[in-house]
Amino acid sequence: MTTRITDLSIDGFERVVELADPQAGLLAFVGLHSLALGPGLGGCRMFDYRSRDAALSDVCNLARGMSYKNALADISFGGGKSVIVGDPATKTPELLRAFAAGLNALKGDYLSAEDSGITPADMALIGQHSAFVAGAGSAGADQGQVGVTGNGGGNPAPFTAQGVFLGLKAAVAHRLGGYFASASQASQTRPLNGLKVGIEGLGQVGYELARLLSNEGAQIVATELDAERAAQATTALNVRVVARDQLFARDLDVFAPCAMGGAVSLARLPQLRAPVIAGAANNQLENVALGDLLAQRGQLYAPDYVINAAGVISIAGEYLGCWSPQWVAAKVEQIPTRLTRIFARARATGQSTAMVADRCAREAIRAGKGLLATQAVTELRSKSA
Numbered sequence: 001m002t003t004r005i006t007d008l009s010i011d012g013f014e015r016v017v018e019l020a021d022p023q024a025g026l027l028a029f030v031g032l033h034s035l036a037l038g039p040g041l042g043g044c045r046m047f048d049y050r051s052r053d054a055a056l057s058d059v060c061n062l063a064r065g066m067s068y069k070n071a072l073a074d075i076s077f078g079g080g081k082s083v084i085v086g087d088p089a090t091k092t093p094e095l096l097r098a099f100a101a102g103l104n105a106l107k108g109d110y111l112s113a114e115d116s117g118i119t120p121a122d123m124a125l126i127g128q129h130s131a132f133v134a135g136a137g138s139a140g141a142d143q144g145q146v147g148v149t150g151n152g153g154g155n156p157a158p159f160t161a162q163g164v165f166l167g168l169k170a171a172v173a174h175r176l177g178g179y180f181a182s183a184s185q186a187s188q189t190r191p192l193n194g195l196k197v198g199i200e201g202l203g204q205v206g207y208e209l210a211r212l213l214s215n216e217g218a219q220i221v222a223t224e225l226d227a228e229r230a231a232q233a234t235t236a237l238n239v240r241v242v243a244r245d246q247l248f249a250r251d252l253d254v255f256a257p258c259a260m261g262g263a264v265s266l267a268r269l270p271q272l273r274a275p276v277i278a279g280a281a282n283n284q285l286e287n288v289a290l291g292d293l294l295a296q297r298g299q300l301y302a303p304d305y306v307i308n309a310a311g312v313i314s315i316a317g318e319y320l321g322c323w324s325p326q327w328v329a330a331k332v333e334q335i336p337t338r339l340t341r342i343f344a345r346a347r348a349t350g351q352s353t354a355m356v357a358d359r360c361a362r363e364a365i366r367a368g369k370g371l372l373a374t375q376a377v378t379e380l381r382s383k384s385a
Helices: 052-073 093-105 120-127 138-142 157-186 204-215 227-237 289-296 310-320 325-332 334-349 353-367 371-384
Strands: 004-008 015-021 026-034 040-047 078-085 110-114 196-200 219-223 254-257
Touching (some): 110 310, 157 310, 157 334, 204 227, 219 227, 289 353, 310 325
Parallel strands (some): 040 078
C-alpha cells in the first residue's frame, strides 16, 4: 500500500500535507500549525466536504485551534489536526490502513486520535499499523495495537463532555451568578434547576453533556440529525428536540454548540439571545470579529479551545505515559478556573474573551517548551522503526 504525501505551502503553518491513495479511496489533509511546544497533537475528523478547498480550510482552522488548546491546557504538545474527505458511513479498512501509512511517513510530527466521524474502533484499526495514534482504549491492545491506545482512557468524548460541563457552569456563575447561586443554595442536588440550555448536536459529546446537565435540573432543548439518537435523548433525558433553525430563536440561558464549526455566524447572530455561549464544538465563531460583537451585546463566550480541552488532555496522558483517572481529573478541573481568569481579564481590559484567550495562548506558546512530549514521541519512533 502506497500513500502519496504532497507538501502544501500555507502561510503561518509549520507544515500542511495532502495524503492520497486513490486505490484505497483516501484523500486526507494533515495540518501542523505550531510545533513550538512539541509534536502536533489533535484528532482525525472524517466529513463529506463539499470541496477540496473546504477540507483544506477546515484542517487549517482546526490545527490552529489545537495549537492554542494544547498551549493553554499545559500538556506540552503543538497543534495538529487531520481530516479525511468522505462520508464516514463509507469508510473501509483499506482507507484507514492507508491513513496509518501516512501517519508513519510523518514520523511522529503529528499524533492522531479520534474526532467527528472517526470511532475508537477506527483508531484501534489504524493503531494496528501505526504507533502514532491514541484513543481506542483496551480495544487497541486486544487488536494488536502498536501505538499507545491500550494504556489510557480510550474514547476521549466523555472527558470532553465533563470539561465542557464544568466550564459551562463557570460561565453561568460568571454571567448569571446571582440567580443560579441562590438556586444552588436552595437545591444542592440540582444546582442548575431551571437553567435553559440549547444544545446543537447530540453526538458522543453533546449527548453526554445533555445527561450531565439534565442530572442537575437543567431544561434541555436540542437539535440532532440522527433520528434514533434524538429519540433516545427524548426518552432517556427528557430532551426536547427541535429543528435546527428553531433553536436560536428560543429563550435560552445557554447556547451550547456541539456539532460542526461556525455555529455562531453573522447571519444567525440577530436570533441568538442566550447570554452564555459555551459548548464543545471547535471553531464555534464564524470569524474572530464575532467575539467582539458578542461582547458588545453582553453575551459571554467561553472560548471553544479552552472549554473543550479535556479530551485532548486525556489523549496527551496516553502519549506521555502518565494517564490515570486522577491525572486527567486534576487537569480537567483546571478548565473552569482557566475560563474564569479569561473572563476576568476580558472584563478588566474591555477586550472580548475570544481575543483574550488567543493572546493567552500565544503567550504560552512563546514561553513553553515541549520536552516531555518530544521524549515520548522519540520512544514511539523507536517502537515503530
